[in-house]
Each structure stands twice: as structure tokens, then as C-alpha cells.
Amino acid sequence: MHDLPIHLWYSITRLGGAGLTLPLALTIALWLALGYTWRLALGWLAILAAAVSIVALTKIAFLGWGVGVRAWDFTGVSGHAMLSTAVYPVGIFLTLLPTRASVRVAGIVIGLAAGIAVGLSRVVLDAHSPSEAVSGCIVGALAAVCFAYCAWNARPGKLSVVPVAVSLLMLAVALHDVRVPTQRWITHVALHLSGRDRPFIRARWKAGVQTPRRTPDAALRHDASLPSGLT
Template sequence: MPALPSHLWYSITSLGGAGLTLPLAIAIALWLALGYTWRMAVLWLATLGAAIGLVTVTKLAFLGWGVGIRELDFTGVSGHAMLSTAVYPVALFLVLLSARPSIRLGGVLLGIAAGMVVGVSRVVLVAHSPAEAITGCIIGALAALVFVRAAWHLQPGRLSALPVAVSLMALSIALHDVRVPTQRWVTHIALKVSGHDHPFVRARWKAGHHRPAAAPLSQTINTLQPAPHSSDV
């Protein structure tokens, strides 16, 4: 992995946090509704929602029932990787909507690349395995490309690029390190649905244990993602 200082990896991984990417996604939807139609806004939110649902299902399956792939160290799709590769390409697409198609496509690819870097940060910080980060990037990129394909022929010029860019940039700066305890929420849902008192934990699961950890819930949640900045969808 690239030899960057740890604080830079933490800053990069924060770009994929739900506290930043979800407000950006809502801002994108509002701009779409303002400049075009609510139909496009709903399409964007529905596409992203489907990707979030898929990530959540994989996490619930592991936390509640220990469903994963040991050979790949896979316990659930990385939400950071998925959200960043879904949101940033669409944000750049919206900003560049009035530009030439080649520039617009370049923006989308740049957004996907940024999301992939976030995925790498999750592996470097030992918050996810490579398989979990890669699947997150794939799902996020597919969600972005599905929406971009549907919106590619939107009439340019109905939104001014400057206010869109400034608003999204301001959100990114203001919310860069805002953390949302999504992992804790998903864990509580998994326990509620599965009926278990304690969630499955990666280390015990990899060792072949078929029962959830018996440690106190607060301690167990803290060990689900060993690195800081590890709240995930």
C-alpha cells in the first residue's frame, strides 16, 4: 500500500463516511429537483438507496447470523467504499453537466477513482478486508453509472455549475469529519432481528467459532472495526 502518514489515511477515509456522503447525496437530489424534475431526484435516491440496502443486508447477515466468506475474509460490504464511489461521480457529473461529454465522463471517472482511494484507505486502516472494500467500490460505481446513464441526456444549462459546485464543496468542508454511528445502529438491528444477545465478531468467526461473542455488547461493538473513523453503513 502507498506509504502515507496515518493522519492522511484517516482524512481520506472520512470522505466516505455517512456523515458527509449522505448529506451530499441529499444535496444532489435537491439540485436535480430544482433544475430538472423530482423524478430525477427520486431516481437518484432510489438508486443509492438500493446500494445502501445491499450493503446493510450483508452486514446484518454477518452480525446477526455469522454469514460471510471466510476464504475472502468477507463479513460485509464496505459502506465507506460504496458511498464514496456512488456519490462523488454523480456530484462531479452534476457540476459538469454543461460541459462537453468527454469532460463530463472524465469527471465521473475521477469520482470513481476518488471512491477507490477511499476503499484503499479502509484496507490500510484495517477497517475492512480487500474483498469488502472491492465489493463496496463495485456496487457504488455501478449505482453511479446506472444513474449517470439515465441522466446523461439531461438538457444542459438548466443549472449553473458555480452554485452547485460551491454548495457541494461547502458541505464537503463542513461535514468532512462528522461521524455517524451507523455500525452501532446496524448491530442493534441485527441483534433485534436475529434474537441473539451478542453479534458475531470477525476474529472469532475466522477462528471457526459458530456462536456470537459472549463479551459485553459495548465491548463487542468496539472490536467490530478495529481502526478509528470506522463507522460504516
Template sequence: MPDLPPHLWYSITSFGGAGLTLPLAIAIALWLAFGYTWRMAAGWLLLLGVAVVLVTVTKLAFLGWGVGVRVWDFTGLSGHAMLSTAVYPVAFFLVLLPARPAIRVAGVLCGLGVGIAVAFSRVVLDAHSPSEAITGCLVGALTALVFIRGSWHAAPGRLSTAAVTISLAILAFALHNVQVPTHRWVTHLALKVSGHDRPFVRARWKAGHDARPAGAPVSQTHNTLSPPAPSKA
């Protein structure tokens, strides 16, 4: 494991936050619609939307009902890992779409590398287990690669490579430290849907302290649960 100062790990992990990656994804869609076709833009947003829903569902399942895989220490897909491995490869692909295939491949690999670095930082910072970071990466990479595969032979657009590069770079660095309380929102939704007054948390769940009869009312179950966990995505 690289021996980096904590502030560098936090800096790396910030590149996977929803406050940065989602606006970047929308900017990519706008460039696709303007320079290529609206179908490419819609396809990109649809694929990313499916991935976001998948991450959200796994988090809701754990926070609301304790659904996870104890042997893998899995409580839900890492949102940071998924978003970074989905968005950055597509960003590089968009910038390099007019270039030769070999250069495009190199760019996509660089984007995947950024996503893997973010996922690794989540494990180092104890925000996620390895299984959650890896599965998040897999979902994100699949999202990116499916889009890239379908758009590989797109006709050259009307975009200026410099304009696209500069705009995405400015957006990435301007929003680098923007925090969005996604974990708090998902936790609130999980409690609302499940009817419980406290979410499941990893430590007690792994120890098997959160077991309860199916369908038991909140009044019979909330004393077995721990207080809300720190924000993680």
C-alpha cells in the same frame, strides 16, 4: 502501498463516511429536482437507497447470524467504499452536466478515483478486508453509472455551475469529520432481529469458533461469541 502518515489515511477515509456522503447525496437530489426534473432526483435517491439496503443486509447477516465468506474474509460490503464510489461520481457529473461529453467522462472518472482512494484507506486502516472494499466499490460504481447512463442526455438545466460546485464543496468540507455511528445502529438492529445478545466478530468467525446449532436460543449461544467489534462501516 503509499507510505502515508495515519492521520492522512483517516482524513481520506472520512470522505466516505455517512455523515458526509448522505447529506451530499441529498444535496445532489435537491439540485437535480430544482434544475432538472424531480424524476431524476427520485431516480438517484432510489438507486442509492437500494445500494444502502444491500450494504445493510450484508452487515446484518454477518453481525446477527455469522453469514459471510471465510475464504474471502468477507463479512459485509464496505459502506464507506459504496457511498463514496456512488456519490462522488454523480456529484462531478452534476457539476459538469452542461459541459462536453469528454469533460463529463473525465469528471466521473475523478469521482470514481475518490471512491477507490476511500476504499483503499479502509483496507489500510484494517476497517475492511480487500474483498469487502472491492465489492463495496463495485456496488457504488454500478449505482453511479446506472444513474449517469440514464441521465446522460438530460436537457440543460437552470443551474449555475459555480453555485452547484461551491455548495457541494462547502458541504463536503464542512461535514468532513462528522461521525455517524452507523455500525452501532446496524449492530443493535442485528441483535434485535436475530435475538442474540452479542454480535459475531471477524477474528473468532474466521477461526470457526462461532459455529452453533441453527435456531439455538441465546442462552445456549452467547458464550461462543465475542464482545462487539469496534465501529466499522
């Protein structure tokens, strides 16, 4: 698989971008609210929010304080791997919810495979270490399976497969290359909370080189450089 063209790996990795997966997640919540119950919709959003929080907290801990595991080259849970492994299985599960159990299970497995492919692409493209991609897939898979377990006995037949599938597919095609600067936002939060001038960087961290703390002058320069509303 590593012999695939590099442009194909980039296409795969974009499937896990927040600009695509988060709108898909919100659309899933909307369909759940319309076709089933608001309780299911809110449950899905709560589960996903918990998974997103794990990603954000591990990244903030590393960028701001250098918290990681050097032996595993771990600096934070992969957001691409987590989001794709959480959202795609649930999207397919929702589409297949009116069908029999075996079909739903097959759909979840296909969704998990798509998420794992995104996780692998992050490693191939040197965006994440294997431990970060694997942890992202695990967190995302747990979120997807947890929601599927909670929604397994939802009353079928209240939601037609066609509009759900078509809307999710159209959204995936339309937003495939939309990018959201989540890493930049997380870095701003990490620097603000830790009081550092610069974030920890993987290469320096692995070499044991300390990242300097923010000086008063540097803090003023940093705050002045932030967009309005982020200071």
C-alpha cells in the same frame, strides 16, 4: 501509497463517512429537483437506497447470523467504499452536466478514483478486508454509472455550475469530520432480528467459534440498554 502518513489515510477514509456522503447525496437530489426534474432526483435517491440496502443487508447477515465468505475474509460490503464511489462521481457529474460528454466522462472517472482511494484507506486502516472494500467500490460504481446513464441526456443549461460546485464543496469541508454511528445502529438491528446476545466478530468467526444466542435474561439486559426508540 501504503507509506503515506497514517493521519492522511484517516483524512481520506473520512471522505466516505455517512455523516458527509449522505448529506451530499441529499444535496445532489435537491439540485436535481431544482435544476432538472423531480423524476431525476427520485431516481438518484432510489438507486442510492438500493446500494445502501445491499451494504446494510450484508452487514446484518454477518453480525446476526455469521453469513460471510471465510475464504475471502468477507463479512459485509464496505459502506465507506460504496458511498464514496457512488456519491462523488454523481456529484461531479451533476456539476459538469451542462458540459460536453468527454468532460462528463472525465469527471466521473475522477469521482470513481476518489471512491477507490477511500476503499483503499479502509484496507490500510484494517477497517475492512480487500474483498469488502472492492465489493463496496463495485456496488458504488454501478450506482453512479447507472444514474449517469439515466441522466445523460438531461437537458443542459438549466443549472449553473457555480452554485452547485460551491454548495457541494462547502458541504464537504463543513462535514468532513462528522461521524454517524451507522455500525452501532446496524448491530442493534442485527441482534434484534437474530435474537442473539452478541454479534458475530470477525476473528471468532474465522476461527469457527460460535457466538452464543441470546438467553432470556440477556435479552432483557440488552433491551434495557438500548436508547429510547431503538428497543
